[in-house]
Amino acid sequence: MISIKLVKYSIVKKEAGSKERFYRKPGRYNEPMPETTHIHLLPDLLISQIAAGEVIDRPASVLKELLENALDAGSSTIQIQLEEGGVKLIRVIDDGDGIARDELELALVRHATSKISSLDDLERVGTLGFRGEALASVAAVARVTIASRQQAGQHAWRLSAEAGATPEPAALPFGTVLEMRDLYYNTPARRKFLKSDSTEFAHCAEAVRRIALAHPEVGFTLTHNGRVSLHMPRSDVRTRAGAILGEEFLAESRCLDAAAGPLRVFGYCALPAYSRARGDAQYVYVNGRFVRDKLLNHALREAYQDLLHGSRYPAFCLFLEVDPATVDVNVHPQKTEVRFRDARAVHQFVFHAVQRLLSGPLATPPAPGAQTPAAHEASSHEPDHPARATQAGRPIFVNRVAYQGSLGIREPASSHTYLAFAQAAQTPASLPPATATIETEAAPLGYALAQLHGVYILAENHQGLVVVDMHAAHERILYEKLKHALDEQGLATQALLIPAVFNAEAIDIATAEEHAEALRQLGFDLAPVGPRQLAVRAVPVLLQAADPAALARSLLSELREHGVTQLLTAARNEFLASMACQGAVHARRLLSLAEMNALLRQMEETERSGLCNHGRPTWTQLSMTDLDRHFLRGR
Incomplete structure (x- = not known):
C-alpha cells in the first residue's frame, strides 16, 4: 500500500509597521521576504560582483581576460606567473603599448574601454576584448594591481584597485604588469566552488594553449609555483600547432586553406585514423577568437561522418575568417559563442571545405629527385627469379x-x-x-x-x-x-x-x-x-x-x-x-x-x-x- 503525504503551506499574516504583509511560511530552504520591497539602485560594488559572476567563474576565466587585453595591446611576448592554481596569484607581464597614467584609474571602471566608442564599432568588433567589464569584474572579487609604462614614458606608474588609491611611480620596462591576488577573498561562498589547485591550473594551462594557438606570432611562457610549465617562442601556425597538439597530430593531418568570397578557413584536420576517445583536440576560432559554436561543430561533425563511426572524436585546429560586420560576438558573457548573419552559408562553406579535404587525392606524387626503384642499388644477394611460396603463411x-x-x-x-x-x-x-x-x-x-x-x-x-x-x-x-x-x-x-x-x-x-x-x-x-x-x-x-x-x-x-x-x-x-x-x-x-x-x-x-x-x-x-x-x- 502506498501512502501519500500531503504538505500544507499556510499563509501567515504579519504586521510590518502599519502595513499587513503576507508571505509563505519559511521552510527548509525558504527565507522570509525582505522588509524593503521598493525599487532601488544597487551599489556599484555589488553590480561589479554580479557581473563578475557572469564573466569570472574560475582563475582560468580571469587569465583569459587578462591575456586578451595583453594581445589587444600589441604584445609580442607575454609571461604568465601562477601560484596555487591561479587562486593565490595570477600575474601577466606583457611588452605591449602600455597604459597612460591618467587612464589607469579609468581602466578599473566598469564599461570603460579604449576599443570601441560607438554602436558601429560594436557591430564591427576586431579586438578580443571590447566590453570594458573584465578588469572591473576581477577587481570586485580579488586584489588587483596594475603597473604600466608606455614607450614614451619616463617611468612606469602603479595603481592598486583599493578604494582611494592613486597612481604612484614604479620601475618597469615598457609594457604592463597586471597582478591579481586572492581570488574571491571577499566572497568566500563562491570560493568554495573552486576545485583543487591542480585542477584549476589545468584549466589555466588550457586557456593559455587556446589563445597561443591562434597567435603564433606572440611568445608565451607559463610558470606555476615558480616552475616553467609551458614555453612557446614566436613561430608560425604549423610550428605552434605542433607544440600544442603534438608532432603526431601534424603527421596525421592535412593542411586546409579554402576561401569563398569574404569567407576563409585554414588550419589542420587530422585524418580519422588519428581520432580520439575525447573531444579534447578540437580547436575552432572565428577571427582569432576561440569559440564553442554549435553551428561550426555540427558542420565539422557532418564532414567527418562518413569517415568516423562510433564514439570517436576527430582532431582539428581551424581558423575561420569572416567580415566582423557579419558575426555577432556579443551573445555570451565569456564570448565563447557567436552568431552569424548568414549561418547557413557559413555552415555549408566549412562543411564542404573540410569534406573536400578529407576526400582529396589518395596519394601525392613523390618529391622531385626522389630515389626510384630503377636508380636504387640492387642488393648483391637478390635472386635471379621470383621466390615461390610453398608453405602456409609465406x-x-x-x-x-x-x-x-x-x-x-x-x-x-x-x-x-x-x-x-x-x-x-x-x-x-x-x-x-x-x-x-x-x-x-x-x-x-x-x-x-x-x-x-x-x-x-x-x-x-x-x-x-x-x-x-x-x-x-x-x-x-x-x-x-x-x-x-x-x-x-x-x-x-x-x-x-x-x-x-x-x-x-x-x-x-x-x-x-x-x-x-x-x-x-x-x-x-x-x-x-x-x-x-x-x-x-x-x-x-x-x-x-x-x-x-x-x-x-x-x-x-x-x-x-x-x-x-x-x-x-x-x-x-x-x-x-x-x-x-x-x-x-x-x-x-x-x-x-x-x-x-x-x-x-x-x-x-x-x-x-x-x-x-x-x-x-x-x-x-x-x-x-x-x-x-x-x-x-x-x-
Whole structure:
C-alpha cells in the first residue's frame, strides 16, 4: 500500500509597521521576504560582483581576460606567473603599448574601454576584448594591481584597485604588469566552488594553449609555483600547432586553406585514423577568437561522418575568417559563442571545405629527385627469379596462380597499363627497367607483387613498397558505389540462378512482405517459401559476391529497428556501410594478380579510399629510404 503525504503551506499574516504583509511560511530552504520591497539602485560594488559572476567563474576565466587585453595591446611576448592554481596569484607581464597614467584609474571602471566608442564599432568588433567589464569584474572579487609604462614614458606608474588609491611611480620596462591576488577573498561562498589547485591550473594551462594557438606570432611562457610549465617562442601556425597538439597530430593531418568570397578557413584536420576517445583536440576560432559554436561543430561533425563511426572524436585546429560586420560576438558573457548573419552559408562553406579535404587525392606524387626503384642499388644477394611460396603463411608471389573468382570490381579504362605490367612481371625480360619505372610512376599505389597471409596486398610504386588491407579497401569502394548508385537511379539487381533459402522467424517473413517495395529499391527480392523460410531471389549487383542469406537477415533487422523511412534517410549511410562490410572480400581469400591490380586502381578512383568505413587506414607506404634504414644499407 502506498501512502501519500500531503504538505500544507499556510499563509501567515504579519504586521510590518502599519502595513499587513503576507508571505509563505519559511521552510527548509525558504527565507522570509525582505522588509524593503521598493525599487532601488544597487551599489556599484555589488553590480561589479554580479557581473563578475557572469564573466569570472574560475582563475582560468580571469587569465583569459587578462591575456586578451595583453594581445589587444600589441604584445609580442607575454609571461604568465601562477601560484596555487591561479587562486593565490595570477600575474601577466606583457611588452605591449602600455597604459597612460591618467587612464589607469579609468581602466578599473566598469564599461570603460579604449576599443570601441560607438554602436558601429560594436557591430564591427576586431579586438578580443571590447566590453570594458573584465578588469572591473576581477577587481570586485580579488586584489588587483596594475603597473604600466608606455614607450614614451619616463617611468612606469602603479595603481592598486583599493578604494582611494592613486597612481604612484614604479620601475618597469615598457609594457604592463597586471597582478591579481586572492581570488574571491571577499566572497568566500563562491570560493568554495573552486576545485583543487591542480585542477584549476589545468584549466589555466588550457586557456593559455587556446589563445597561443591562434597567435603564433606572440611568445608565451607559463610558470606555476615558480616552475616553467609551458614555453612557446614566436613561430608560425604549423610550428605552434605542433607544440600544442603534438608532432603526431601534424603527421596525421592535412593542411586546409579554402576561401569563398569574404569567407576563409585554414588550419589542420587530422585524418580519422588519428581520432580520439575525447573531444579534447578540437580547436575552432572565428577571427582569432576561440569559440564553442554549435553551428561550426555540427558542420565539422557532418564532414567527418562518413569517415568516423562510433564514439570517436576527430582532431582539428581551424581558423575561420569572416567580415566582423557579419558575426555577432556579443551573445555570451565569456564570448565563447557567436552568431552569424548568414549561418547557413557559413555552415555549408566549412562543411564542404573540410569534406573536400578529407576526400582529396589518395596519394601525392613523390618529391622531385626522389630515389626510384630503377636508380636504387640492387642488393648483391637478390635472386635471379621470383621466390615461390610453398608453405602456409609465406607471401604469394606473382608467378603463383591464385583464385580466379570475381570481386565484382570493374576494370578501369586504364587497365591496360597494369595488365602490361603484370605480363612483364611474369616475363621479366620483355620489359626494360626504364619502362617498368615509368609504369610504376603512372599509379600512386603502384602494381601488385604478392598477397600476404591472405590479408594484405603488397605492391610496388615509385616510392617503394605499398601495403594494402584488401578487406578495408574493398569495403570503402563498395560503400561509395552503393551510395552513388542509390542517389542516382537505385541499386541494380542481379537475379540468383539458385535462390538462397534460409530459416526465418515469423516477424522476418512479415517484415519482408510489408516492405517488399523498399526491398526492391535496395536491390533485394525476398519471398516466403514456407511458414518459416524465406528465399533471396535477387541481390544488388555490387554485392553479388557476398552471402545472400546474411545480407537479407541484416537488412530485415535494420528495417525492424529503424523503419523504412529512416533507413532510406537518416540511417541510410550506416546501413550501406554495414552492407559494404559484409560484401567486401574477406581475409584468407586468394586473389589473382588482375584482381589485386583492379582493386588498387579502384582505390585511386574512389573518394576517401584512404580510410575504411570505420575510420581505419586502408594502406600504408614504406619508402625505399625506410627500407634502407631498416636494413642498414649504405652504412
